[in-house]
Amino acid sequence: MRKSLLMFFLLFLSTLFTGLKAQEYITDNPFETMIRLGSMNVKNPIYQMPSGQAGSAYIVSAITSGDAVRYPLGYTVASTPDRHFIIVSKATTLVEKERQFDLIIEENVSISGQFVTIYTDWDRDGVFVSQDQSSLSMRDKGFTASFQVPADAELGKARIRVRLDSSRPSGPDVAVSGGRVYDFVVYVMDKTDHDDCYISVSSSNDNLGKAVIETVANANGRYDKGSSVTVKAEPSSSAANFEGWKVGQDIISRDQAYTFTVNESMHIIAVFSTVEPELSAPQTSTEANPIWFQIKNAHTATERANRYIAYDENPTGEYSSNLRAERPADISDKFLWRLESVSGNRVKIINKTSMKQIYSSGVLETQELTAEVNGSEFVIEPSGNANGSYSIKYEGNDGLLLNAKDGLWKIVLYNAGVGTGSGWYFYRVPFTSTGVENVSVTQVKAFLSDGIVRMKGLPEKCSVKVINLSGQVIGEFVPSDVNCEYKLRCPEEFVILMVKIEGQKPFSLKLYNRS
Known part of the structure; x- marks a missing residue:
């Protein structure tokens, strides 16, 4: 029935x-x-689902940009997908025939050693056609694939298949080993006459800063030719440098707030770099005036070198422990620690992400250290090794040294390896918050569901901007109450709220659709 x-x-x-x-x-x-x-088509093509096993790499975000785009893709995830094959159909994009667009992908890891292959099915016959590799432009942690929608493309739902493989695949449907396969659903429509352009922005590194289009788009989410558009780069801290705005491989401006005249559709990247941390003697500080350090292991063996203590409550890839010795390091919060004096020469080691403290039960080797609300006390002293490293001693005990356990990269206590596996360097990060604060400093709660943003606990005298994954401001308002709702013109799978408080630094909230 x-x-x-x-x-x-x-x-x-x-x-x-x-x-x-x-x-x-x-x-x-x-x-x-x-x-x-x-x-318009009752029958849809049948696609083969590749078998296989997932690897550590996955797509963190994907957007579309270009003349063809009538509605942008806004796909993003906050954690590792639990499978190797993902159909992206809830977040989708609408593109026109005979026009060009880019699919801009960001991954969680470097694409070095990874094989990226792209396939399309514009004629909706269920058979994927390989995309020319010359259409791919690679970056450290992502790539851009350029497409020209054919004039004879079928109207309706098409697919773009993106494969991330550890070795070159022989075709679109073969089993994947140590990788992932994504099918992006794309809606194709006829070419229309319009004299506006699609502008989008992104950050080269979300940990270092954000990018936003200050100018509100027209009703179609586009910008009229000849109009002025302002884009703005927001470094996350004084440890981040803004290098400039890049289109393709060219820097077009070094102004943080850059205004230009729209002549064509384009995607602009705000390029950020880090201020290099400096090797330093460990120093205590307070929560009110913190000094942040990266803590690097002193071992020099190939597999053990250049590993830093990190704390991440969502471990992925080769790491199974929240507290671990990870590489490479950056200035994201999981690598940042401060030392708080407690009594005598003892300190607690506090992480910036969670404000949790390194904790040990005092058991040698077999029990890994964790981070807890109330952590253990340590004594940090020169190791005596000629390399200038320091020993981190549990409760001042010379036989209970903080160590990076090789192979698993857990942090454990060890009674040897002084100055090497149990030796540590402290790199001071010149971190002073200057940009958008993390929402953890506020009591604001916000939710996104069915195109409605619901907010609770907003501060008085504030304004709110709603930004989509392409960096466009899709809503701007002054809340009438500390608890309020805002209806978006179109449903979104992901938005960023920028809350600006009178006389204070703004802060941001990332919202994922809960419906």
């Missing part, structure tokens, strides 16, 4: 929309346009 009703409904939709003349399916609402496009 249910099957009969479903077939009747599909036939009804087919009758309703397949008789439409060219472009009669196009509405002012891109979601309505996509619904109509998706309903």
Whole structure:
């Protein structure tokens, strides 16, 4: 009975929309346009799902940008996917025939040694066609794939398959080993006459800073040719340098707030770099006036060199422990620690991400250290090794030294390796918050569901900007109450709220759709 009703409904939709003349399916609402496009064909192609096992690499975010884009893709995840094959259909994009667009991908790890292959099915026959590798532009932790939507592309739902493999695959459907396969659902519509352009921005490193388009787009989410657009880069701290705005491989401006005249669609990247931490003697500090350090292990063997103490409550890849010796390091919070004096020459070692403290039960080797609200006390003294490293001693005990355990990279207590595996360097990070604060310093709660942003506990005299994954401001308002709602023009899978308080630094909240 249910099957009969479903077939009747599909036939009804087919009758309703397949008789439409060219472009009669196009509405002012891109979601309505996509619904109509998706309903124009009762039968959809059948695609083969590759078998295999997932690797450590995964796509953190994906956006679309370019002349073809009528509605942008805004895909992002906060944690590692639990499978090797992912169909991205809830977050999707609407593109026009005979126009160009870019698929801009960011990954969680460096793409070095990774094989990226792209396949498309513009004619909706269920058979993927390999995309020319010359259309790929690689970055350290991501890549951009450029597409020209064919004039003879079928209207409706097409697919782009992205494979991340540890070795070159022989085709789109073969098993994946140590990688992942993503199928992005793309809606294709007819080419329309318009004289506006699609502008998007992103940060080269979200840990170092953010990028936003200050100028509000038109009703179509685009910008009229000849109009002025201002983009703004916000470094996260004084430990981050803003290098400039880049289009392709060219720096087009070094102004943090950059205003330009729109002539064509483009994606602009705010390029940030780090101020190099300096090797320093360990020094205590307070919560009010913190001094942040990266703590580097002194071992020089190939597999053990250049590892830093990190704390991450969502371990991925080769790490199974929240507290571990990780490489490479950056100035993100998980690598930053401060030393707080407690009594005599003892200190507690406090992480910037969680404000948790390194804790040990005092057991040698077999029990890994963790981070807790109330941590253990340590004594930090020169190791005596000629390399100038320091020993971190549990409760001042010379036989209980903090050590980076090789192979598993857990932090343990050890009674040897003085100045090497049990030796540590302290690199001071010149960190003074100057940009957008983390929301943990506030009591604000916010939720995104079905295109509605709900906020609780907002401060008085504040303003809110809603920003999509492309960096566009899609909403801006002054809350009428500390608890309020804001309805977006179109549903989004992910937004950033920028809350600006009178006389204080702004802060941001990342919201994922909960519906």
